[in-house]
Amino acid sequence: MFKSLFSQKGLSLERMRGFLEMAEAGSIAGAAPGDVVRQSLISRQIRELEEFFSAELTIRKGKTLALAPEGVRLAAIIREQFQTLEDFRSVQVNVPRVFTLCAGASTLEWMVTPFLTDLARVLGGVQLRTEMRRSRPLVEAVREGSVDLGIVRRDAIPDPSRKNCEPIVELSFHLCVPKQLLPRKTTPDRLSDTAMWQDLPFAAGRDGGQLDGAIRDAMEQLGVSFRPRFECGSMLQVRSLVQQGGCAAILPNVALSGLDPNRVFSIPFRPLAGYGRTLVLHWNPRQMNRRDVSLDTLRDAAQVLAAAVPEAK
Amino acid sequence: MFKSLFSQKGLSLERMRGFLEMAEAGSIAGAAPGDVVRQSLISRQIRELEEFFSAELTIRKGKTLALAPEGVRLAAIIREQFQTLEDFRSVQVNVPRVFTLCAGASTLEWMVTPFLTDLARVLGGVQLRTEMRRSRPLVEAVREGSVDLGIVRRDAIPDPSRKNCEPIVELSFHLCVPKQLLPRKTTPDRLSDTAMWQDLPFAAGRDGGQLDGAIRDAMEQLGVSFRPRFECGSMLQVRSLVQQGGCAAILPNVALSGLDPNRVFSIPFRPLAGYGRTLVLHWNPRQMNRRDVSLDTLRDAAQVLAAAVPEAK
DNA sequence: AGTATTGCTGACTTTGTAGTCATGTTTAAA
DNA sequence: TTTAAACATGACTACAAAGTCAGCAATACT
Structure with missing residues (x-):
């Protein structure tokens, strides 16, 4: 033989x-x-x-x-074989198996990192390894098995189905302005007036991603000359600036949970209403089957991530 | 990693x-x-x-x-991994992959051996290796992956379904008597008379299998003292004796194709009518999927084997 | 053209593992 | 109890593979 x-x-x-x-x-x-x-x-x-x-x-x-x-x-064959052997050994030695979770840079920052421990628990006490990748290579990596889980827009998956992904959240965007930057007794609804925006000190990301470009385009279409006072390498820094009261910014709903509503007004940012996409948890059904992760477990994992996002108001 | x-x-x-x-x-x-x-x-x-x-x-x-x-x-893991590597190499070197076909001794003789080349062709030019095993270990071997294909009674499979087996033939048994052993102008229907059997020289198998025992039991119940003149180690030899005109015998329908109807009468052997079982081609769906054998191909293979059996008259 | 990067090759040394042998231990059967 | 079979172990040898090093060839960037 x-x-x-x-x-x-x-x-x-x-x-x-x-x-x-x-x-x-x-x-x-x-x-x-x-x-x-x-x-x-x-x-x-x-x-x-x-x-x-x-x-x-x-x-x-x-x-x-x-x-x-x-x-x-051959690479796919070898990867699968090594992983199977490693999993077998992990079970025997009673050491957590390693799972790889992959998402875009900002998604990792906003949604994943703060909830890694919950996620690991739901997956059965596994060890989680996070990786940053853009949508296309991410989907490819899930397909070939080098990544177990991905968070990605549903429309990036060629054949989205109940078997390979589960919705997490509908993305939306909000204009967030610290009260102290506004005249006293300004009410939130007055923020819809684009004229007010002109004088606000804005912070924006500078990651070169789609989101950043879309915001700038939208502002231009509104006739607002959008010259952010701060251009930050990370959207976490943007939120931090907003929270400290120094700047206004356009932030995704997944970022609002960290803001104090008493100190920061936030209203939906209409121009990007159509930009919202469904984020899903994505996986390779064969691989999850081989690694003994049930569909129920994966849906629970998606739930954990969804719970991290505040409801849009 | x-x-x-x-x-x-x-x-x-x-x-x-x-x-x-x-x-x-x-x-x-x-x-x-x-x-x-x-x-x-x-x-x-x-x-x-x-x-x-x-x-x-x-x-x-x-x-x-x-x-x-x-x-x-671990053995199952290793077997699968080695087989995957060997298959990969076989495809590269352009050498036929090896498939293992397993059945009971007489089934192998009657149905498989004469049609191995057809079977290999239908499966895509593979190399076939046959093995003899009884029902229970056969089903177990298919389950654990050490055997690719098995021919077995359907009722030996714990969970028979369209996904793991395909019917080949309904077994039936026939009394076969060479004309030369009968008085001139005897017609086939006269063979139903058990009194005629008493004087016939019979040949029978001696493989200790269920079939042999069932024939002897049936004869006893009919009041015929069944003392075969020849007890052969292989049912192929029994058929050979019948064909040469020396003996009568009880043969399964899958053996009739080799007999000349002009020289040998054969009629259904009623006592074993209830003994007939459905023979199916049995496989492990995961393994066939991994080895790129489609369900259609497997059904074709079952067809090839079915075609080897003459229709009951 | 000059230069840095990437990969290839040949000649080593070192290490791990396969392979061999003699012998000990456990177990089943005579 | 004796005997033989099945397996385990320690001490070796032989060999294939990993690992190291120096130098070469191809390619891309400036």
């Missing part, structure tokens, strides 16, 4: 590991940054695997390597 | 192989018959795996070893 795997040399767990590391990193140098010794080792291990399988696993793509179609398949 | 698999020594493909061989054979000595050297090697490999996983994979059961529950799980 399985003679053909052993009658020939060139197959070993270490070689598979070297190849997988290259596959994950996208290049040999990326797999072992600053370690030329290991780079040369991986290079040879890949060649030996290619000889063993008589397959071109990699192709040169300019200066770096890329996976050939066969390489993509 | 997967650091825990490599930060500790004790895991290797060879060790997994040694363990799997023991698991398949049910004991170390069985895994390496007559090779005490390899036996001691396997013994140590198993211990090293047990240390690596901190798990009891085996338990002493009297003189031999048996798999502990954890060992059963």
Whole structure:
């Protein structure tokens, strides 16, 4: 049984590991940054695997390597096998299994990080590892199995269904203004007057993402010259500025939970009403099945994340 | 990634192989018959795996070893992983993949062996390996993945469904008598008279299976003293004797295709009418899915086997 | 063109594991 | 109780693989 795997040399767990590391990193140098010794080792291990399988696993793509179609398949096989073995061992040693959760930068900040412990508990006491990725590579990573869970807009999933995702929240955006920046006795409804915005000191993100651009576009369409006084690398900093009373800002509903309504007015930001999308928890059904995570558990996890978002008023 | 698999020594493909061989054979000595050297090697490999996983994979059961529950799980994992790697390699090297087909002794003789080439073609040019096993271990082997396809009575499958089996044929039994053993101008319908049977020289199987016993019981109930002149180790030999005109015999419908109706009369053998069972092709849905065998292909395979059986008249 | 980065190759050393052997221990059966 | 079978263990050898190093070739960036 399985003679053909052993009658020939060139197959070993270490070689598979070297190849997988290259596959994950996208290049040999990326797999072992600053370690030329290991780079040369991986290079040879890949060649030996290619000889063993008589397959071109990699192709040169300019200066770096890329996976050939066969390489993509083998990498998926190896990843799954290693993970299965690791899970088996984790159960035996009574150590929590490792799950990877992936989302966009701001989503991780707003929704995930503050609730990691709850999430880990719902998933059965697992160890969670978070990663930042944009929508498209995120969905791809879930598909190929290198990521267990993703938080992503539903429309980024090619075939959204009850089997591979669960809604978390409907995104919406709000204009948030600290009271102290407004004339005394200003009521929240007066904030709808765009004329008032002109003089407000704004803070905005500078992450180059879609959201930031959409806000600027919307402001321009309203005829408001939007020149934020602060451009922050992280939206967490923006919220912090708003909370301290120094700035106004456009914030997503998932960020409102940290603001004191007695000190900060917030009203829906109409121009971005159509920009709202459904965020879903996304997973690979085969992988979750293999790792013994039930659909119910996944829906519970989505619930935990949903509970983190205050209801829109 | 997967650091825990490599930060500790004790895991290797060879060790997994040694363990799997023991698991398949049910004991170390069985895994390496007559090779005490390899036996001691396997013994140590198993211990090293047990240390690596901190798990009891085996338990002493009297003189031999048996798999502990954890060992059963790990063996299934390893078998699947090795098979996946072997399949991957087979596709690359353009060598047919190996599939294992399992059935009872007589079923293998009657239905499978003569049609192996057709079957291999329908399954996509695979290499077929046949194995003899009785119903219960067969179903178990399909479940754990050590066998791809089984031919078995439907009632031996715990949860028969469209997803894990497909009917092949309804078994029935026939009394077959060469013309030359009968008085001239005897018509087939006269064969219903059990008095005629008394003087016929019968051939019968001697495989100790259910079928043989059932025939003898039925004869006894009919008041016929059934003392076959020939007791053959294989039912193929029985059919051969009938074909040559030397003997009468009770044969299953799946054996009739080899008989010349002009030289041999055959009529349904009523006493065993209730003994007929549905034979099905049985498989493990997860395994067939992993090995890229579609349900359609499996149904085609069942068709091929069904076509081997002549219609009952 | 010059330079830095990336990957490939050949010649090593070191390490882990497979493989071998002799011998001990447990267990089942004669 | 004796015997034989099945498995375990310790001490080795042989070998394949991992790991190391120096140098080369191809590519991209400036």
